[in-house]
Amino acid sequence: MTPTLTISRLxxxxxxxxxxxxxSLTLEAGRRAALLGHNGAGKSTMMKIILGLIPYDGGEVSVCGSSPGSSSARAAVAYLPENVAFHPALTGEEQLRYYLSLRGESPxxxxxxxxRVGLAHAARRRIGTYSKGMRQRVGLAQTLIGKPRLLVLDEPTSGLDPVSxxxxxxxxxxxxxxxxxxxxxxxxxxxxxxRTDRILILSGGALVAEGMxxxxxxxxxxxxALLVRPAPGRAPALVSAFPEASAGGDGLLRLSCAQAEKLPLLARISxxxxxxxxxxxxxxxxxxIYSHFSRRDGQ
Incomplete structure (x- = not known):
């Protein structure tokens, strides 16, 4: 199966x-990838290239088998920016009907x-009365028009409460x-x-780590890290058994070990x-993990 998104030496x-x-990276159908990086790492530049908004200097990019920005790529891709803006005088329903008409879909x-985005109750209210989180959900509803094959989302939960x-x-x-x-x-x-399948870490314009x-x-x-809670009255015995542990005011003993030492340490505790x-x-x-790979690249 051809990947939905392929980037080679961009x-x-x-x-x-x-x-x-x-x-270089690939993203297959049905996969969710998180693009992480500090401000200036190259995330926005990469997304703009994928969307066909700016040209690139070298490498290859394929979006749903087409060149970014082509009519076929635009028809298959939807984008949600961090801060969406809609006409405040329109209702949520009117805004969606307008965008549906632009895409040749039924209003x-x-x-x-x-x-689908939890806004049916406010569909006939003017968007000017919406909270930022509600406007973000209007934007998400807009991205669902036409059942896109690729969703590009930039800080999509900005302004949403925990339940949303x-x-x-x-x-x-x-x-x-x-x-x-x-x-x-x-x-x-x-x-x-x-909530994602793959992690992509950009630092200084380079993809320094990617994978599950x-x-x-x-x-x-x-x-x-291992946190051990002693049985009542047994803290001194545990401190004696694990002199390398640090004790906190909460009564827990804190231990740290390398990945390869985890099972032997668990056996000692058990x-x-x-x-x-x-x-x-x-x-x-x-x-x-993000701090580790970003710091490594900076060094």
Whole structure:
């Protein structure tokens, strides 16, 4: 199956600044990729190239089998920016009906699309009365017009409350299950950690790491943290058994070890039996991994 998005050794310069340095990646149908990077890392430049908004200097880009910006690519791609803007005098329904007409789709789909993003109750209110989160959901409804094969989302949950964010990712899960490829740029690392298939980390215009979260954890080889709660009255015994542990005011013992040492350390803890009341194993977070690869590139 041909990938929905293919980028091969993509380069882009702005004067003396090399914004993208031989970036290569693929994104298959139904896959969700999180594009991470600091401000100025090249994320916006890459998305603009994918959308056909700016040219590139070297390499190759294929969007749904076509050149970015071509009529066939535009018909298959939808984009949601961080800050959407709509005419404040139009209602949500009127705005969607207008965009549906522009895309050659039936305006009657407006209410269905607004229902999918949780805005059916406000469909006939003027957008000028909407909160930022509601306007963001209008933008998301707009991206669903025509069942795009590729969604490009730039900080899409900006302004959404926690419940709306959960509903948003549930909607993305459904779209991916239907075969839509999703490229999502976000600074909210805790959000994307569990709701994307692949992680792409840009730093200084270069793709410094990419893969599934488990693969990046293995490559980063960051330490694993273990939190041990002693049984009542058994804290001194545990401190004696684990002199390398640090004790906090919450009564927990904190241990750290390399990935390869995790199972032996768990075996040592389990051997203590009733002296241990509880145990939590905390792997490196996506934020830890992102910091590791970005810092490595800077060095």
């Amino acid at each position: 380069t882009k310069r702005f004067g003396d600044v090399e914004a993208l340095k031989a970036v 009657r789909q407006a209410m269905e699309l607004l229902s 964010r959960r509903d948003f990712y549930d909607l993305l899960d459904g779209l991916a299950a239907e075969g839509t490829a999703i490229l999502l740029s976000s600074h909210a690392l805790t959000e994307v950690e569990a 979260l488990a693969d990046l954890r293995a490559r980063a080889a960051l330490p694993v 051997a203590l039996g009733g002296e241990v009341a509880d145990l939590d194993v905390i792997p490196p977070s996506l934020e830890d």
